[in-house]
Amino acid sequence: MLNSYNRIAPFYSILSRIVYGKSLIHIQEKLVSYLPKEGNILILGGGDGAVLPYLFKHAPLLSISYVESSSQMIELASKKTNSGQQITFYHNDDFSVDEQQIDFIFAAFFFDLFDEEKIRSIIHSLEDNCNCTNGIRWFIADFDLSDISKNVWIRKFQIKLSITFFVLSTQHKTRNLPLIFNAFDKTGYKTLNKSTIKNGFLRAEVFYK
Numbered sequence: 001m002l003n004s005y006n007r008i009a010p011f012y013s014i015l016s017r018i019v020y021g022k023s024l025i026h027i028q029e030k031l032v033s034y035l036p037k038e039g040n041i042l043i044l045g046g047g048d049g050a051v052l053p054y055l056f057k058h059a060p061l062l063s064i065s066y067v068e069s070s071s072q073m074i075e076l077a078s079k080k081t082n083s084g085q086q087i088t089f090y091h092n093d094d095f096s097v098d099e100q101q102i103d104f105i106f107a108a109f110f111f112d113l114f115d116e117e118k119i120r121s122i123i124h125s126l127e128d129n130c131n132c133t134n135g136i137r138w139f140i141a142d143f144d145l146s147d148i149s150k151n152v153w154i155r156k157f158q159i160k161l162s163i164t165f166f167v168l169s170t171q172h173k174t175r176n177l178p179l180i181f182n183a184f185d186k187t188g189y190k191t192l193n194k195s196t197i198k199n200g201f202l203r204a205e206v207f208y209k
Ligand SMILES: C[S@@+](CC[C@H](N)C(=O)[O-])C[C@H]1O[C@@H](n2cnc3c(N)ncnc32)[C@H](O)[C@@H]1O
Pocket: 001, 004, 005, 044, 045, 046, 047, 048, 050, 067, 068, 069, 070, 073, 092, 093, 094, 095, 107, 108, 109, 110, 113
């Protein structure tokens, strides 16, 4: 829904640091390191743009379409761009962009907003609209409770706390963490690169077909 994150936009980064430290940006740095240096990338729900400086440092020539449903988040993100960065912001919640061809899709802490059926439907609809000859490569970073080796109860508590916060402060609907990475397996994707931190709690994975 449009602008449901506007109220929390100024506090989003600081709150995530309080609960997770710097680990959410660390796993995104890892994901960025897997990105090719050139091409057209679509960023879904990029939030306040914390990842943009890392993206520019790694791949200054990437052409970025940045889709975000919160106008306040876009305002914050636009301040984090480098003057040489090729980036177009789109304020919508249906992922529509003018770019004719999308090569890569980057989604960090975005798919956890949806249930698994919706995740699969987003994957299919973006595949249908990408105009890509070689298929899309997906760059996904998110929480994963399925294979944690330590501190299981603390991780479950952190997720419960985060979901409750988003249910109360935005129009967040899902009450559980979806099996995000499974949704890609189930839609026929294979893993190109993968890494985890925090004993498997945070996962970055690149998918291709
Ligand atoms: C949990 S935040 C993650 C932000 C950022 N990716 C990060 O890792 O810090 C999710 C973001 O997705 C945006 N969002 C939610 N639904 C969306 C949609 N349908 N289309 C585009 N953006 C959306 C929200 O406004 C919010 O900024």
